[in-house]
Amino acid sequence: MSATPQRQFALQGAAVILVLSLAWPYFGWQVGAIPWLETSLAIGGVAFIFATLSRQPWWWRVMHAGFMPLIWLTQGLNIEPGWFLLAFVLLLLVYRGALSGQVPLYLSNRQTVQALADLLAERGPGRFLDLGSGLGSTTVPLADHLPDSHFTGYENAPLTWLVGRVLSLGRPNIQWRWDDLWQAKLGDYDVVYAFLSPAPMEKLWHKVEAEMAPGSLFISNTFPVPGRAPDRVIEVDCTPPRPLYCYQR
Known part of the structure; x- marks a missing residue:
């Protein structure tokens, strides 16, 4: 089931x-x-x-x-019923992805951001896409680390999108989009990063195979693609462990 x-x-x-x-x-x-x-x-x-x-x-x-x-x-x-309604609305504004796509809100830690920054620096300036970018805990610091690269974040939960939009202000190398990750055109990017959940990984991989160009890179934080061996695994020094599974196209 x-x-x-x-x-x-x-x-x-x-x-x-x-x-x-x-x-x-x-x-x-x-x-x-x-x-x-x-x-x-x-x-x-x-x-x-x-x-x-x-x-x-x-x-x-x-x-x-x-x-x-x-x-x-x-x-x-x-408890007055109005409090339950308020709690439901707030949860929906923050965790909409968990309801619509079984994707909870995960925040990338600074160790993961540093590992990604090192990896992107090896590749040189490029276009980076964060699928389900939450509050911008990955996209914003990466944009500061690598000003010559361009970063795009997709987020569909209204409140988290708003926080991320505010945090990304003043950074011309960030595009912050309120949209469903399945609408993203992966072929427009050199590196696509996702920190989602096990549930959408198989479907997402089909999208990666169909759209991403040869030479591009797909990175999944913590959750590997089912049935597909990664080309590289970056072990991030953090607790709990959050390996980066890298798939070269």
């Missing part, structure tokens, strides 16, 4: 239906109220089992295990 949001909702729903289909008849026969704490924990346990059996990534398993118990905990806090 793939880790699409629709499949995850279906998995959590199956756990709810299974547990409640047993709990309601049992406690109805006993003429007692359903113990919602224990029931929510049971739903979380069943959802965890379902996620494990369907080979979901570990973070989905944790989310499934904790989802219903957290709902039970939250409903007892008497």
Whole structure:
């Protein structure tokens, strides 16, 4: 089972239906109220089992295990509904990519930026594309390190795009775009960099093969392309480890 949001909702729903289909008849026969704490924990346990059996990534398993118990905990806090709406809007503004493409917000650290700067300096001035550029934690410092190169960032979450746009002001070698990464024309760039998640890597590689020119370079932070051996792996000295997988076209 793939880790699409629709499949995850279906998995959590199956756990709810299974547990409640047993709990309601049992406690109805006993003429007692359903113990919602224990029931929510049971739903979380069943959802965890379902996620494990369907080979979901570990973070989905944790989310499934904790989802219903957290709902039970939250409903007892008497929080006004407006706060939930505000939290949802803010999360959507920042983590839109996680919902639409299973790509959470990752920020590149300074060690990774330095490794990329060294690699780009070896290649000489060129055109660099950051797919899912977030707050600009990669694009902005690279543009400062390498003023003779041109840098483009694609980001589709409104709030993170806005922060990155502000941080990129005053740097003429940066183009900051609010757009979906799948709309990028990879053939326009010498180096394409992505720090996404395992979910889109296979599809992205097909796009790389179809569009990137011979001699160009595709770099994936942390997540290798499935079934494709990288031409070079740069081990970045940081914790947790974030290797750069380099694929020469």
